[in-house]
Amino acid sequence: MSAQDHAQPAPDAVLPGQTVKHNPLLDFSGLPDYAQVRPEHVQPAISQLIAEARQALAQATDPSTPARWETVVDPLSVATERLSRAWGMASHLNAVADTPALREAFNAALPEITEFWTELGADARLYAQYKRLHASLAFTALSPTRQRIIEHALRDFRLGGAELQGADRQRYAQIQERSAALAQRFSENLLDATNAFTLHAQADAVTGIPDDVLHTARDEAAKAGKPGFLFTLHQPCYFPVMQYAQDRALRERMYRAYVSRASELGDPALDNSPVMAELLQLRDEEARLLGFANFAELSLEPKMADSPEAVEKFLLDLARRARPYAERDLRDLRSFAAEHLGLPELAAWDIAYASERLREARYAYSEQEVRQYFTEPQVLAGLFDLVQTLFGIRIREDDASSGGAWHPEVALWRVENQQGELIGQFYTDLHARPGKRSGAWMDDARARWLRPGRHLQTPIALLTCNFAAPVDGKPALLTHDDVQTLFHEFGHGLHHLLTQVDDLSASGISGVEWDAVELPSQFMENFCWEWDVLQRLTRHVDSAETLPRTLFERMLSARNFQAGLQTLRQIEFSLFDLRLHHGLRTFTPQAVAETARMTRDEVAVLFPPDFYRFQHSFSHIFAGGYAAGYYSYKWAEVLSADAYAHFEEHGVLDPETGKRFRDEILARGSSRAALESFRAFRGRDPQIDALLRHQGMSETTRT
Structure with missing residues (x-):
């Protein structure tokens, strides 16, 4: 098959009645046209595609429809794939080009699409068709891949509530819709809290910060009609400031703002505390409806790991192995900061700064030096x-x-x-x-x-x-x-x-x-x-030279710089996630905070200040699909x-x-x-x- 043949649209790419030229979310003939998507396109497209998917579902589950791959799986896949692609476009734009109008349109469509996927995953008629297909002679004639797909589908039906009845079934659907809304709210709060903060500084406070970061900060200040520099909590600004700013007060202000984003310490309208608590309660209720003791057991059902206990054992064993190296990392950092930086007491906002100075001293290079080669x-x-x-x-x-x-x-x-x-x-x-x-x-x-x-x-x-x-x-x-x-x-x-x-x-x-x-x-x-x-x-940005071997050797020597500390940090996050979904019984912001503290006390060697609220920005587990799975x-x-x-x-x-x-x-x-x-x-x-x-x-x- 030639490249041209590959690129041709499917014969059934456009359904009759679709107004493709007016709604890019309904055009499946080629590459997705993100540039043409407008907020007003979202709701009509999603509603139409859901209606078409429901028609395909009705046909697949009709009593006269034989339980075969070609009559059940294929037609439904065509309809639901369209819906997934359209919603994927809207979701992607919501993540990379957020506007108030798009956010409103996305959130308006979210309940409808959540309801559909929940109903589809729990549809008793479709579940019965898959069971009939699995039990038929037709199943034995399928490829191993298709047999595996059917077996996974049967598992996912069970995990999706297909065996629930009556009030339990209705409650399961309510949980899915509410959980989706809460996850979206978590992301929005975090984005809005990040965008809301700026720090205005003058030239006497920015010593040490890389020139390109200062250039951007100066441009941001000019846009705001201010002299000097305007710093934000976005990663390309925040992390270099924490690593290089010599002004300790500047680092402290940035750190406080960053680690308390979307918490009760800031704008109450953007506080993720109640969002986390309700999400955890809903996940626990969902797991129990499906016959699991907790959400971690439910989450691990389709994963490689055998049980929450096996995951915890793996993490604690790795923590035991990493701890001596983390303790050594911290001793070295504290000793260096006291002797060379005049910091006898290392505060949380000093860690990145002192670590980069130690790296420079020990290995004779800085990240900024290396960065000049990575255009x-x-x-x-x-x-x-x-x-x-x-x-x-x-x-x-x-x-x-x-x-x-x-x-x-x-x-x-x-x-x-x-x-x-x-x-x-x-x-x-x-x-x-x-x-x-x-x-x-x-x-x-x-x-x-x-x-x-x-x-x-x-x-x-x-x-x-x-x-x-x-x-x-x-x-x-x-x-x-x-x-x-x-x-x-x-x-x-x-x-x-x-x-x-x-x-x-x-x-x-x-x-x-x-x-x-x-x-x-x-x-x-x-x-x-x-x-x-x-x-x-x-290629060096000015000289076009490749990275010198001597600099590479210094980088290689520093490859495992603070690897112990970094490993324990990841294990801390992984255990915190697991225990939120495995051992928690009271679903409150206080219980979340206490779980974070107890986990840190058990495995960490570095302890942040009381205002540290990392859980309020832990999108992976509260809005990113990694719940009870961050260990992965x-x-x-x-x-x-x-x-x-x-x-x-x-x-x-x-x-x-x-x-x-x-x-x-x-x-x-x-x-x-x-x-x-x-x-x-x-x-x-x-x-x-x-x-x-x-x-x-x-x-x-x-x-």
Whole structure:
């Protein structure tokens, strides 16, 4: 099949009666046209697509409809995939181009779409059809992938309330609708609280802050009609200020504002305290309705981990291993701060500043020095070169205007095979700006699918970051941490784009166990520490020289700088999440805060001030799908480190090993269990040794 054939719309891409030219959310003929979407498009499109999906559901569950893949799964997949794509467009714009009008339209449609998905997941008639299909001779004739999809669907029906009756069924639906609204409210409160804060400073208070950050802050002040500098809590501003500002009072004011966002210490209208409490209560009630003792047990049902107890054991064991290194990290930092920085008492707002000074002193380089070599265009070129070498693909820029990009800085890219045939496409949106949710993520705009009628639909990914934008006519500069973030999200993108599974429910990341989804993303981060790779990634912003070997060696020496502290921090967050959903019995803001304190007392060595409210901005678990699943980052680190060790054994740029990783991990989707895919690649079960070695916490690295 040629690239042109791949790019053709499906024969049934536009349903009769759809007013495509008036509503881009109803146009499925090609690339999504984000640029043309207006708030007034959302509600009519979603209502129409839900109505069509209900028609497909009625037909699939009609008593005269035989329980076969072609008569039940395919027609319903066509209708619900359209709805998912349209809602995905609205959701993406809500995250990257928030406006009051779009937010209002999104929130108006949210109850209707939540109600539909809840009803679909609990539809007793459809559940019965799937059970009939599973019990029929037709099931035995299905491919192993389709059999697995049916089995997972039966599990998801049970987890979706399909076996509930009467008042319990009604209550379950109410919980889903309310939980969706609360999660959206959590995100909005956090975004609004972040946007609401600015700190006005004069030249005498900004010593040490990098020039590009000051340039942006000066521009922000000018826009506000003020002299001096205007600092915000957005990541490209906040983190450099905390690392480099010599003015301790400035750092304290920024820190206080950042760690108390969306809490009772700020604007009451943006306080996430009641949102968290109600969400936790609803999740617990949902779990009990479905026959689980708590939400953690429900959450883990489709994951790799066997039980909450197994997860806690894993985390506590890792904490035990990391603690000596964290204690050493903290001793070193306190000693350095007292001796060299005049800080005998290290406050929370001194940690990042003192750590960066210690890094500079110990390893003779700073992040700002390294940053000059990581220009965004070169990093992207090097990343693309790497994955082309490893995975036998080609990446070239596409016309973003043809894809209706939502912002002028957005770029569109094509992924092709060696014959020039289209595999998939992805958008990059890399810079922070007002109205854009913080953080970094990959989302899918469209999945690979051999649609009914044998038309192959190619996948489309959305890669979103929040790096500092270009200043002074120069390309944007990335920190090494930014580079790792980009590689991480691109790993998710590869998982979505390089799938070879043709069935929608198992292609890409769809259906992959949540605690295995991070394997490809964390795996990709390892390449950011390879000399041969960094030669491809770096060109000095002024001299165009590649990263010097001497500087690389100093970076490598510092790779595990404060790895103990960082590991304990992630374990603290993971245990906090698990215990909120496993052991909590009183669902109040006070109980949430007490759980955070007790968890910190048990595993941490670094303790923040009383006004620290990290839970109020913990979007992963309250608005991002990681509830009782944040541990998956550490769980998948074991898998990713062990997988990368296989490359170390055969050559980190070895195309043959890359091909095996693509074929056994990236291409498989959820067509088989994640552990089976790992074993197929590695030849055995995962082991923790590589992770400990990579993080400098093996017995041989202890000092």
